[in-house]
Amino acid sequence: MxxxxxxxxxxxxxxxxxxxxxxxxxxxxxxxxxxxxxxxxxxxxxxxxxxxxxxxxxxxxxxxxxxxxxxxxxxxxxxxxxxxxxxxxxxxxxxxxxxxxxxxxxxxxxxxxxxxxxxxxxxxxxxxxxxxxxxxxxxxxxxxxxxxxGELLESLDVPESLPSIPDGHRVLLSLGRLHEKKAQDVLIRALPDIPQATLLIAGDGELKSSLVDLAASLGVADRVHLLGLRKDVRALFALADICVFPSRFEPLGNVVLEAWATGTPIVAAASQGPSWLIEDGCNGLLFDVDNVIQCAAQVNRLLADGQFAERLVEQGRRTFSQEFxxxxxxxxxxxxxxxxxxxxxxxxxx
Known part of the structure; x- marks a missing residue:
C-alpha cells in the first residue's frame, strides 16, 4: 500500500x-x-x-x-x-x-x-x-x-534540560498551548490550595505574560514553571506525580491518553473529550469546567491517597491497552x- x-x-x-x-x-x-x-x-x-x-x-x-x-x-x-x-x-x-x-x-x-x-x-x-x-x-x-x-515515541523526542524541583514537593504537569480554551488560569488559581506542589506548564502562546502575572498575584510564582513549547514530553511525564488537564473546550484530549500510556494519574476538567474518555473515580478524576475549588480538591485527593492513585493508574493502563x-x-x-x-x-x- x-x-x-x-x-x-x-x-x-x-x-x-x-x-x-x-x-x-x-x-x-x-x-x-x-x-x-x-x-x-x-x-x-x-x-x-x-x-x-x-x-x-x-x-x-x-x-x-x-x-x-x-x-x-x-x-x-x-x-x-x-x-x-x-x-x-x-x-x-x-x-x-x-x-x-x-x-x-x-x-x-x-x-x-x-x-x-x-x-x-x-x-x-x-x-x-x-x-x-x-x-x-x-x-x-x-x-x-x-x-x-497515547504512546510518546522516543524517535520524536528532543531532549531539553528539566527544571529543578524543591525537596518535598510533588510535581503537577499540564500540557497545552497557552490559550483561553486550555484554562491554565484555573490550575494556577487552584495552586494556593495545593501545598508543597510545583506546577510545570509545557506549551507556548499568547497568554504567557498574563499567566505569569496571575501566578505572581496569587503568591505562587516560585511554584509555577512555564516551560514553553517542549518536545521532551516523555521526560516531563516521568517527572510528574499527577497530570492535570483543565481545558474548557477539548474535542478529545491527547493528554489523557498520554497520561494513561505513561502510568500517570490524570485529573481533568469535564469538557467534551475528557468526559468521554474518563470514567470518574475509575481511570481518572474529573472536575467541573472552571471550578477552581473542585480542581484543587481532586488533585489533593490523589496526593493524599497513593493507593487510590495507583488504582486509577492501573485502570487507565487497561483502558489504554484495550482501546488507545x-x-x-x-x-x-x-x-x-x-x-x-x-x-x-x-x-x-x-
Whole structure:
C-alpha cells in the first residue's frame, strides 16, 4: 500500500504533533510505503528525519511560495502516485490536488465541513465528531471513528534540560498551548490550595505574560514553571506525580491518553473529550469546567491517597491497552485504508 500524508501547517499544536506520531508509526510498518508532504519547517524536519520518515517539503519563502507552492504539491502527488492520501487539518484537505487516489480527511475538531469536499471519506476521533459531520450532511457511510493512540515515541523526542524541583514537593504537569480554551488560569488559581506542589506548564502562546502575572498575584510564582513549547514530553511525564488537564473546550484530549500510556494519574476538567474518555473515580478524576475549588480538591485527593492513585493508574493502563494503544489504532487505520482502496478498485472494475 502506498500511503501519502499531507500536512500544510506551520503550527506545533495538537493535530500537528499527532500527525508526526502517526507518520513515525507508519514508518515502522513494512507493509506501508509512506511519503509525507509538509511545508518547509526546520524543527519538524529534524524530528521526522530522526524518526526515519520519508517526506518532501513545499517552499515557504516570500517569493518561492507564491510561485512554486501549488505546482510542487501537485508534482509530488503525481510522482509518488499513492493508493490513498490522508489529509490533515483544513488547508491540506482544501488544497489536495486532483488524483486517482482515495482521499481521506482526518478531523480532530469541529471544523467547517466545506473544507473537506475533495475527500472521499472522513476519519474523526470521537463519537461527537461523527455527529458533527453527519449533522452537516456528510454521509454516515463515509465517516469512520478512529481515536488517537497515547504512546510518546522516543524517535520524536528532543531532549531539553528539566527544571529543578524543591525537596518535598510533588510535581503537577499540564500540557497545552497557552490559550483561553486550555484554562491554565484555573490550575494556577487552584495552586494556593495545593501545598508543597510545583506546577510545570509545557506549551507556548499568547497568554504567557498574563499567566505569569496571575501566578505572581496569587503568591505562587516560585511554584509555577512555564516551560514553553517542549518536545521532551516523555521526560516531563516521568517527572510528574499527577497530570492535570483543565481545558474548557477539548474535542478529545491527547493528554489523557498520554497520561494513561505513561502510568500517570490524570485529573481533568469535564469538557467534551475528557468526559468521554474518563470514567470518574475509575481511570481518572474529573472536575467541573472552571471550578477552581473542585480542581484543587481532586488533585489533593490523589496526593493524599497513593493507593487510590495507583488504582486509577492501573485502570487507565487497561483502558489504554484495550482501546488507545498504537497497535490498536494503527491497526484500525490500516484496515480502513485497505477496505477503501479495495472498494475504489472494485468500482473502477465495474
Amino acid at each position: 502506498k500511503l501519502m500524508q499531507i500536512l500544510l501547517s506551520q503550527s506545533e499544536a495538537g493535530a500537528e504533533t499527532y500527525f508526526e506520531k502517526v507518520a513515525a508509526a507508519f514508518a515502522k510498518d513494512d507493509v506501508i510505503e509512506q511519503r509525507l508532504i509538509i511545508e518547509a519547517q526546520p524543527s519538524r524536519e529534524v524530528r521526522l528525519h530522526q524518526a526515519e520518515v520519508d517526506f518532501r517539503t513545499l517552499p515557504m519563502g516570500r517569493i518561492t511560495k507564491p510561485l512554486f507552492y501549488n505546482q510542487r504539491l501537485k508534482r509530488e502527488v503525481d510522482e509518488f502516485d499513492p493508493d490513498l492520501i490522508l489529509t490533515w487539518v483544513n488547508r491540506a484537505s482544501r488544497k489536495c490536488p486532483s488524483t486517482s487516489a482515495v482521499v481521506v480527511g482526518r478531523l480532530g475538531g469541529y471544523y467547517d465541513i466545506t473544507n473537506y469536499r475533495k475527500c472521499d471519506h472522513l476519519i474523526v476521533n470521537t463519537p461527537d465528531l461523527v455527529r458533527h459531520v453527519t449533522r452537516h450532511d456528510w454521509p454516515q457511510h463515509d465517516v469512520s471513528m478512529i481515536s488517537n493512540f 494503544s498504537m497497535e490498536v489504532i494503527i491497526g484500525r487505520y490500516k484496515a480502513l485504508f485497505k477496505d477503501l482502496i479495495a472498494k475504489q478498485a472494485c468500482g473502477r472494475t465495474v
